[in-house]
Amino acid sequence: MSAIIEEAMKDVETMAMITKLKEDNSDHLDELRKLSPMEVLGGMKETLDNMKLIEYLFKDKEKAVREMEKEGMIDKAHIKKYRKDPDLLEQDTRRGLYFQFISLAVVGGFIE
Numbered sequence: 108m109s110a111i112i113e114e115a116m117k118d119v120e121t122m123a124m125i126t127k128l129k130e131d132n133s134d135h136l137d138e139l140r141k142l143s144p145m146e147v148l149g150g151m152k153e154t155l156d157n158m159k160l161i162e163y164l165f166k167d168k169e170k171a172v173r174e175m176e177k178e179g180m181i182d183k184a185h186i187k188k189y190r191k192d193p194d195l196l197e198q199d200t201r202r203g204l205y206f207q208f209i210s211l212a213v214v215g216g217f218i219e
Contacts, residue, residue: 140214154208
């Protein structure tokens, strides 16, 4: 987990995202700040585990779309788009998990 945080702090785009997050999404951060330190760490670990699971899930991209759709994990407005371009679903899922991890790291004080 610390390696990801270290790399994130070196990444210019991530640091710009953090600045924007603090400026534009303070309500989101305020909600996360209500979590206990253990809940923040637990959320970071769960997100990291999900990031690792994506490697397995997207080995068969079409199947990943079907399974995520079946589980209700895809907004109905985006189903056709993701069926047509499963790579986009993978990219969006990765971005979402990364954003979640970084948000929790900011709230936990791991990234300033």
